[in-house]
Amino acid sequence: MKRFDQQFLARDSESWVGMEVDELVDFLLPKCQEVITTNRLRQKISEHPTLKVKFGIDPTASEIHIGHVVPIMLLRQFAKAGHHIDFIIGDFTARVGDPTARDTGRVPLSPEQIVKNMETYTSQIGKYIDLRMLHIHHNAKWLNPMTLQEIFAIFQQINLSEAMQREDFRARMRNEQAVSLAEVCYGVLMGIDSVHLGTHVEIGGIDQLLNFQQCRKIMRQSGMDKEVILMTPILEGTSGDGKKMSKSYGNYVAVNATHEDKFGKIMSIPDRLISQYFRCFADVHQRELEELDAFIKENPLEAKKQLATLIVATETQHIEDGLRERESFERKFSQKNIHNEDCVELTEDASTTILDALLKSGQFKSKGELRRLFEQQGVRSVSEDGDTILSPEIVISKVNGVVRVGKRRFFQFVTI
Amino acid sequence: MELYELESVVSSSSLRFRRWTMIAYSICESPPTPPKVLRLGFSVWARNPPKDYLSIYPKAAEEARKRAGSQNVSLCALVDDVWPMVALSRTRKEQQNISDRFVALLPDLGFHEIHLVSDFVKDTALGAYLPHATRVTASEFWKLLPQSKKTISDNLTLNEILGFLWHIHVLEIALGEFRLTGLLVGIRSEFFYLMTRKLLPPHDVYFVNTS
Numbered sequence: 001m002k003r004f005d006q007q008f009l010a011r012d013s014e015s016w017v018g019m020e021v022d023e024l025v026d027f028l029l030p031k032c033q034e035v036i037t038t039n040r041l042r043q044k045i046s047e048h049p050t051l052k053v054k055f056g057i058d059p060t061a062s063e064i065h066i067g068h069v070v071p072i073m074l075l076r077q078f079a080k081a082g083h084h085i086d087f088i089i090g091d092f093t094a095r096v097g098d099p100t101a102r103d104t105g106r107v108p109l110s111p112e113q114i115v116k117n118m119e120t121y122t123s124q125i126g127k128y129i130d131l132r133m134l135h136i137h138h139n140a141k142w143l144n145p146m147t148l149q150e151i152f153a154i155f156q157q158i159n160l161s162e163a164m165q166r167e168d169f170r171a172r173m174r175n176e177q178a179v180s181l182a183e184v185c186y187g188v189l190m191g192i193d194s195v196h197l198g199t200h201v202e203i204g205g206i207d208q209l210l211n212f213q214q215c216r217k218i219m220r221q222s223g224m225d226k227e228v229i230l231m232t233p234i235l236e237g238t239s240g241d242g243k244k245m246s247k248s249y250g251n252y253v254a255v256n257a258t259h260e261d262k263f264g265k266i267m268s269i270p271d272r273l274i275s276q277y278f279r280c281f282a283d284v285h286q287r288e289l290e291e292l293d294a295f296i297k298e299n300p301l302e303a304k305k306q307l308a309t310l311i312v313a314t315e316t317q318h319i320e321d322g323l324r325e326r327e328s329f330e331r332k333f334s335q336k337n338i339h340n341e342d343c344v345e346l347t348e349d350a351s352t353t354i355l356d357a358l359l360k361s362g363q364f365k366s367k368g369e370l371r372r373l374f375e376q377q378g379v380r381s382v383s384e385d386g387d388t389i390l391s392p393e394i395v396i397s398k399v400n401g402v403v404r405v406g407k408r409r410f411f412q413f414v415t416i
Numbered sequence: 417m418e419l420y421e422l423e424s425v426v427s428s429s430s431l432r433f434r435r436w437t438m439i440a441y442s443i444c445e446s447p448p449t450p451p452k453v454l455r456l457g458f459s460v461w462a463r464n465p466p467k468d469y470l471s472i473y474p475k476a477a478e479e480a481r482k483r484a485g486s487q488n489v490s491l492c493a494l495v496d497d498v499w500p501m502v503a504l505s506r507t508r509k510e511q512q513n514i515s516d517r518f519v520a521l522l523p524d525l526g527f528h529e530i531h532l533v534s535d536f537v538k539d540t541a542l543g544a545y546l547p548h549a550t551r552v553t554a555s556e557f558w559k560l561l562p563q564s565k566k567t568i569s570d571n572l573t574l575n576e577i578l579g580f581l582w583h584i585h586v587l588e589i590a591l592g593e594f595r596l597t598g599l600l601v602g603i604r605s606e607f608f609y610l611m612t613r614k615l616l617p618p619h620d621v622y623f624v625n626t627s
Contacts (some may be wrong), residue, residue, distance in 0.1 A: 095547060144543035148582065152502045153544050155574035163574055165553050173555060181557055181577050182549035188574065 002295055005306035017082035021045045024081055026286040030072045030279040033206045033233040034215075044200050053078045054089070054199040054227070056190065059117035063397070064124050065252035066262075066311070067245035068233035070280045071203050072128050076234055077274035077283065079133040086197045089118055092140035093189050124255040127315045142196045153382035157221040158188055158214075166210050186410050187211040191218025199227045206231040235280060240270035246275060259312045263325040264408045266308035267333075271300040274307055281311050305329070332410075336384050338402045343410040349398055350415035354379070355392035357413060358405060363399045370405075379405050452482050454489040455596045456622065457596040458527070460518065461496035474526025475531055476624040477600055484620075491600065492529040494590050498540060499533075499582055503575070529594070534584055536593050545585035548615055551575065560607030572625065583608065588616050 077368025216226040296303040313322030380387040396413040482491035598620030
């Protein structure tokens, strides 16, 4: 059996310094949904032995999910190839609020929130990229003190109507939702970042396209060569309903989740997402795509296990960590061999119903959530001979063995 | 000189005016106890001092005092010598000459205090005034732009926003620094001063029709 997980993970420790231009581009492209433009990318890499690559984030949340990591994995490829990575912490732009892909205005952050979010953010992305490879900048350093003359000279190059007529703004206005003046200025501020740093290549999600176009315009009007833009796809969530990965949709894999949780959630994605996830989280070469896709088509379950193994192992750089989770997953879900340490043990009076006992465990948000799980036949006693669907009224003295609730939670009952 | 009284203060979108003569009115409801001294700010920057036009304001300030039941009125001219240098590309020397002429002329016209913006606004950095932009929507801004500007909208740049933010910043500092109770403004600047009411600490606005 082909082991893509091991093959791709072995690449993590490679140095790509001095790699041929075409070879590097062939590793970059599978991660990109759009590049503006690929020819200019090749040209820039050829012209600059050390490219200045920019990636910016506004620290708007303290906890991130693996969808946020997708551009980081692309950034990591440039770092491996020895390029200069400018990592922008948008402590100024976060006060303004990035309008991208929002149907309502973003709440501007206070300086204290920004500092707090950044601490947790960097510790989380540090699992995927060596922070020592990043040149970290705070854009308030140059944006905050900009003089009236300086900002006037830049703003006079941007047409007001054009800036206000972005498609996402128009959509919001049609729905009578607010677009702040600050949001209108946001893309220009990003462009000032690029001018300040002399950026050659910028990385971000495809949803940033309109901001990136402003960046390129500002650079051109400042007499600079326009930056090349590499845009990663917006990762689809685990539920397979086509929605992007998002905390609010509950279809996310948190970066800070346990290995077990990560592995389990990756195993729950629909088969059609396996290829996209591989491209996002592994260093896949263009010429390997066909073989990878054929493997996924032939062996979707195995491919998914390898993907989950890879994602867990990427965090620690040890394939053993991923393999351990795979083994544990197969034991529990294929062999139905549940160990005591896999279960939460609940001690209750023998006459307590299973619904009440589970509710008292504190593992569920509400009685409603539990009732839905029962209705969906998601509460079962597990045995090697097959599962038995349980009803909420059954008392725990009548429950035999381990109870699985939902996809991955196990309970054992002890009666008083 | 014709002046307008504002009849409703519910919201900027429901503002209505009716014709009045020789009186400036506040868009605020009168405070229960009128201040003994009305301290009004008047902002001016763009052109060489036009004497006739400016002389209207001290008269309007006196009318405002009577209407408010105050004993006295102080009219403070806020002469912006920073923005025109940037927006009109004036040299420091050119601006200095114009500012000097304002400073010399305004007391004779009845202004009680003259303040140069460069003297009281020390922080001219972007970070000082951009945050105001988070509290104004693009739609509000567009609606409040005068029709004359909308007809040339293809030529407008983001500096319309910058000028707006800068002026808000200047007025915010002036309101505190000079303890202004209100602003005296031309009716043609209506769009702007309705926004100051939303963004800045409480103050009255007296509209004067100078056309």
